[in-house]
Amino acid sequence: MTFLSPQDDRRIASDDAAPNFDLAERYAEREADRFDLHATHLNEMWVRVLKTIGYDVGFVRGSGQYLFDRKGARYLDLLSGWGVFAIGRNHPSLRAALMSVLSADLPNLVQLDVSVPAALLAERLLAYAPWLDKTFFANSGAEAVEAAIKFARAATGRDGLVHCGHSFHGLTCGALSLNGDAIFKKGFGSLLPNVREIPFDDLPALEAALRGRDVAAFFVEPIQGKGVNMPKDDYLAEAAALCRKYGTLLVADEIQTGLGRTGKFFAIEHYRVEPDMVLVAKALSGGHVPVGAVLTRKWIFDKVFDRMDRAVVHGSTFGKNDLAMAAGLATLEVIAAERLVENSAAKGERLLAAFRAMAERYELVHDVRGKGLMIGVEFGEPRSLKLKAAWNLLETVNSGLFCQLISIPLFEQHKVLTQVAGHGNHTIKLLPPLTLDDFDCDWVERSFDKVIADAHDAPGAVWSLGKTLAGHALKAKLG
The missing domain is CATH 3.40.640.10 (Type I PLP-dependent aspartate aminotransferase-like (Major domain))
Incomplete structure (x- = not known):
């Protein structure tokens, strides 16, 4: 009986191998069709959601705590794949x-x-x-x-x-x-x-x-x-x-x-x-x-x-x-x-303090809670009559819809990706990579402050968005 050496195994495998499959090449060829492909072969409803809220920008690259769309714009990822990318995307050591x-x-x-x-x-x-x-x-x-x-x-x-x-x-x-x-x-x-x-x-x-x-x-x-x-x-x-x-x-x-x-x-x-x-x-x-x-x-x-x-x-x-x-x-x-546990504690303490300061300034911010880089910013019914009327209109159509008035401008205007913390929930959740640095914290604080401030301007652009979203939600309810 003849036994093959590892070198022989590799030579035979090389001789008999099929042509190399290059996923990056296939990705580049079909990237422009991603939403049509998904609507046809995967979850069409999810494609509709992304298009409705303007998240169909087409991300093509990820590095650390950042995502890049097909136009080259950089986004700060505060979602991290629902917490998967704690060490950031495409870490070289991994x-x-x-x-x-x-x-x-x-x-x-x-x-x-x-x-x-x-x-x-x-x-x-x-x-x-x-x-x-x-x-x-x-x-x-x-x-x-x-x-x-x-x-x-x-x-x-x-x-x-x-x-x-x-x-x-x-x-x-x-x-x-x-x-x-x-x-x-x-x-x-x-x-x-x-x-x-x-x-x-x-x-x-x-x-x-x-x-x-x-x-x-x-x-x-x-x-x-x-x-x-x-x-x-x-x-x-x-x-x-x-x-x-x-x-x-x-x-x-x-x-x-x-x-x-x-x-x-x-x-x-x-x-x-x-x-x-x-x-x-x-x-x-x-x-x-x-x-x-x-x-x-x-x-x-x-x-x-x-x-x-x-x-x-x-x-x-x-x-x-x-x-x-x-x-x-x-x-x-x-x-x-990289001492990411310690970084999570430090950056989380900074962001929680910044959000708690916003809660003191803005009546729509009802609570801020969390530990480390798991943070929830909860919004609630305002005291002023003009804001209360606008809030109640959204809540009548779809409970929790207000959070989209925060998350969508964060995404479109400030290139910050966030998530609502649950169905019918009034909380925006931050779950970023643990590699967040001070530059990123500045970005988060500046962006949230601007969007929350704009939400207090009723009627304004944010509430116009709310009417549009309420229309979509009502249409979906009626079938």
Whole structure:
């Protein structure tokens, strides 16, 4: 029997290879058709949304905290792909890590073997949660939630699950069962049974839900993404005590808040809590290769994988793939080397102070809240009669529509990309890359101040936009 050397393998592969596929070339060829292509082959409704609100500029490049459209204009990204690009877009260290994997001919996903990159990433992650012992890797935050549901039920022998109103834990069926926004559930039929929703930051409601001792786990975001809702200082610690009292596992969903977003590596550090499971994803990917993880206690893990014939009772085919593990390792290296957790804390403190000063000057700004670079600016009904009449007109047509009067001018006039913090929500959320610098903070403060000031000029250009949006919303309601 003749064995081929690695050099022979590469020569044969080179000889037999198909012509090189150049995505950048294809991108350039078809970029102008992007919206038609999506409307035809993907989500036409999303294309309609983008065109209606003027976001169809066609982004063609991203670097760090900046995006560039097809005309070369630069935008400050305060959305970061819903928190994915914590280290910024196309970080050179991440790119180098991925290239090193692709050039190394590693034996990826053998399955009947174990993964060295997965073990290294698990080791690094658990160092940030030293009370936990084991890691399970998945492909996304929603998959991590699904795994945590199964682990909690297996470990406790209970079916019940508890989550909070306004929560968001993903859109797969199990995760969707824990979703606090009805719009995501409508039309999808029956979800998981034995799931209870309680108000966020309400300890008596939590104790009432747990008292029957039939709840496997309480799933909670330390800071809720939909609305940037903050708990009282003692809520999570007291919730952990209640969970221990009634034999329920505490699961902290850090998929959005983790990896430095709130000025600590985990948001739970602000509240001195050690949950039974911590879920991470989003930022861990570096923005290139999806990855999610469940960090958990050994006894929970051992209840799931309790015999050799159950060694693969739960898994994810691509969960420990080498590219995802390399992306996670490189992301953690960048966060540490560039002191991004510390930068998040410092820049967040600056921006929160600036927004709180705006709240004192502008009656439309009702609240400012957040930690680190997870910030919510909430707008509300004004006191003055002229503004109140305009506000009520928009609210009658579509609750939460006012925030578009802030986010659209920010985008069109100031090249700042933001998001509304949830359906029917009055809060603009900032979730920028953790690489934000003082120049960017100046940009944010100047832009928000101008747009909010303009919104107090009624009738004016901002409220003319409001009438246009209200017309679109009314037309959509009428079909």
